[in-house]
Amino acid sequence: MQTLFTPEQLADPATARSNEILRACVHCGFCTATCPTYQVLGDELDSPRGRIYLIKDMLESGRPADERTVKHIDRCLSCLSCMTTCPSGVHYMHLVDHARAHIEATYKRHLTDRLLRWTLAKILPYPMRFRLALALAKLGKPIAALIPDARIKAMLAMVPKTIPPVSRNDDAQTFAPTAARKMRVALMTGCAQKALNTNINDATIRLLRRLGCEIVIPQAMGCCGALTHHMGREAEAHSFAAANIRAFMAAGDLDAIVINTSGCGTTVKDYGHMFRNGPLAADAARVAALAVDVTELLAKLDLPALPAQRLRVAYHAACSLQHGQQIKTTPKDLLRRAGFEVVEPADSHLCCGSAGTYNLLQPGISAQLKARKVQTLTARSPDVIAAGNLGCMMQIGSGTATPVVHTVELLDWATGGPKPAALR
Incomplete structure (x- = not known):
């Protein structure tokens, strides 16, 4: 794809990266075949190819985001199926991330949208705030049918029947392996997961210890930044990420950083790109290189072959x-x-x-x-x-x-x- 960014625009690292991505696109349209929103909505502008055109026009012209562009970018799931499909290697993730940051900086949403996004950003990444919000929301569930806004209904519908008790396994500490020690790993315990489902981290700790891992839960570790990052709230997302980078680097020698929520894993593995031009570049690249999904690590730990479970x-x-x-x-x-x-x-x-x-x-x-x-x-x-x-x-x-x-x-x-x- 031909682009016409000025030298002044290309001096901005984010714009330079978007220019590389846009130039890789050959308009083939393979991405439309695997885009969920295009399949549901049938609008070219709700396909990756259509969004790429909108983003190119917005960034190249240097203009603030408009309502039409925002509507179609907001409808993108960031599922990244298009990246798996693309024969040209178009890195759509970095492009849409840049677009969302530009939208957040230049577009004034309706008051209800701003309030909803602010609320999500100030509650979901903080486990104790999230727990309190869930407890209060349980009181509001009976009146959900009276609320006209589908988004508020969706938030109330998310509230689980039972809020799990706080797990002390998520506190900063070290777990010794219960078998011969094979490696020392840090476990990212997540944010929403600590409020909604504590069984996942508990099971991960038991399993990894059983397979010979010493597990460190680092001090001062928090949200990976994904939740705010995908809303274009770049400063907040980078603040979360920077805190995690420092926490992991302070944890000492690690063989891996284990992540059992794949949405977090995709973000942490991109820390090197996020901080590539700043003072945390080397540490961010190190953390990104150590990050593994829990299944990647388990594949290296000789999980025993077991008889049929009949499940x-x-x-x-x-x-x-x-x-x-x-x-x-x-x-x-x-x-x-x-x-x-x-x-x-x-x-x-x-x-x-x-x-x-x-x-x-x-x-x-x-x-x-x-x-x-x-x-x-x-x-x-x-x-x-x-x-x-x-x-x-x-x-x-x-x-x-x-x-x-x-x-x-x-x-x-x-x-x-x-x-x-x-x-x-």
């Missing part, structure tokens, strides 16, 4: 795992090695509609994607659905009676841990 598992591939990190077969291989029968839904490359805060900000589109994903998963008649991302688990779980658990919960159970709570 049919429908595996849901989170977009941030299969597209963002290009981890596709490892989780399924691990589940099969642990003795589970693994099946996959049709169109497994398509998003479930969760996508961080997308299900709260775009509830109509999200609901259509959820319904399709639930239908394809349950069509395989599973006993349980497994996924590697909390957001997907909650999204899918809200649409089916089939239990939904994290992949690591099943692997922990198969190797001696307790039966996952959702299956009891």
Whole structure:
């Protein structure tokens, strides 16, 4: 794609990077075939190719974002299926991230939008605030039918029946391995996960200790920054990320930084790019290089081959795992090695509609994607659905009676841990 940025514009590193990405696009349109929002809405501007044109026009002209551009960029899930499909290697993620930051800096949203986004940014990344909000929201659920705003209804619908107790395993500490020590790793415990589902970190700790890992929960570690990053709130996202980089670097020698929420993993693995032009560049690159999804690490730890478990598992591939990190077969291989029968839904490359805060900000589109994903998963008649991302688990779980658990919960159970709570 031809671009016409001025030398002055290209002096900005973000614009220079966007220029590289735009020039890689050859207009082939392969991305439209795998874009969930294009499939649902049928509008070229709700496809990656259409959004690329809008972003190019906005950035090249140097103008503030307009309502039309914002509408179509907001509808993007950042599922990154287009990056898996693209034959030219167009790095759409960095381009849409730049566009969102530009929108946040130049476009004044309606008051209700600003309030909603501010609320999400000030609550979701903070576990204790999130817990308090969930407790208060439980009181508001009975009046959800009276609220006209679909986004507020979606927020209330997200509230779980039971808020799990605080897990002390998430506190800063070190866990010794219960088998011969093989490596020393840090575990990112997440933010929303600590409020919504404490079983995931507990199962991860048990399993990794059993396989010979010394586990460090670093002091002063917090949200990875993904939630605010995808809303274009760049300064807040970088503040979270910088705090994590310092926390991991202060944790001493590490063989890996383990992440069990794939949305976080995609962001942490991009820290090197985020801080490439600043004083944290070297440390950020080091952290990004150490970051692994929990299944990547488990594949190196000689998980024992186990007899058949007589449990049919429908595996849901989170977009941030299969597209963002290009981890596709490892989780399924691990589940099969642990003795589970693994099946996959049709169109497994398509998003479930969760996508961080997308299900709260775009509830109509999200609901259509959820319904399709639930239908394809349950069509395989599973006993349980497994996924590697909390957001997907909650999204899918809200649409089916089939239990939904994290992949690591099943692997922990198969190797001696307790039966996952959702299956009891």
